[in-house]
Amino acid sequence: MSFETVLTKALDLRVPVVAGPLGRGSSAEFLGAMAHSGSFGFTAAAHMPEETVSRELAEISQAANGRFGINLSLVRDRRKWLAAALEAGVSVFSLWQGDVEPYVRVIKDAGGLVFWTIGTPEEAKRAKDIGVDFIVSQGEEAGGHYVGCAPTMSLLPAIVDAANGVPVVAAGGIADGRGLVAALALGACGVWMGTRFVASKESANHPGYKQRIVAARATDLVETELFDPVGQECPHRVIRNSTFSTWEAAGRPASGQRPGEGEQISRFPNGKPLYRYDTAAAWGAMEGDWEASPLYAGTTVGLIHDVKSVAEIVAEIEATAEAALGRIANFRVAR
Ligand SMILES: Cc1cc2nc3c(=O)[nH]c(=O)nc-3n(C[C@H](O)[C@H](O)[C@H](O)COP(=O)(O)O)c2cc1C
Structure with missing residues (x-):
């Protein structure tokens, strides 16, 4: 079954699934495994010292064949990390918190793609004018720091409604293909997962x-x-x-x-x-x-019962998404 969406087209994905940044867990090995599974992952930059960011990005790029993105948390000045990432050839960026507008301008001028993680429909209304390519709607059930003002079930469609056509990726509370299908039904073009991928064999978490x-x-x-x-x-x-x-x-x-x-x-x-x-x-x-x-x-x-490889997790998402779609189709026939 094909899960082609605007997200799969933009990032050349087999399934509309990406891994959000996971602190030091998003290692070169992890991001390489994401890239090779037909998916895509983001590294965080917050843990990379300014002196080593270029080297660390080069290592990731080699492992992932250049197929990865970088997350800049704008609670502090990240211009040096942005410059190092552009210099290293990174073209996919995820921004959150702080004033994103100046960063979006630099990235768009360099021909890059921008994901903006937000937690309210009010922010979604600004996305198009700012020039953001994808909104990430982060529900408050997410692992780690979160900005969502409500859980995904109600936040995601509200953000989709407010986004003026900017495509929305769903984050928070999704661990399998049932969640993917639900997110697509609510108007998302894909999912952005964290906790499930921490518990993967390749993540560099403890x-x-x-x-x-x-x-x-x-x-x-x-x-x-x-x-x-x-x-x-x-x-x-x-x-x-x-x-x-x-x-x-x-x-x-x-x-x-x-x-x-x-x-x-x-x-x-x-x-x-x-x-x-x-x-x-x-x-x-x-x-x-x-x-x-x-x-x-x-x-x-509550949905994660074992540590699996990235390839197994992605395959499981595909299989459970197909099963969920089958159930919905049967339900419609039964009516
Ligand atoms: C260990 C960990 C570290 C994270 N670090 C970041 C980060 O640095 N920047 C960011 O934008 N999101 C970060 N997140 C949030 C994820 O990108 C994602 O939005 C969230 O995990 C999705 O919800 P889920 O955990 O229910 O899948 C982190 C999440 C986890 C679990």
């Missing part, structure tokens, strides 16, 4: 973190601002861990008075200390107390 996703139920999740850098208010959904539980037991004290604040729980790959309450998600080679770091996950944890 194996213990992947197992926590497999074991978790939706009731194990908490919505918090605990792991934000001070002053940046963006809620995030995580699996309850020791850092959260200890903070909760202490009466949820404000930043500066939280238990274990300033305590080093690990080291970043560049040797810098990683402190409790930092935003960094547990990565594969992380030493120390990985469980104390934020275990970002969305409500799809």
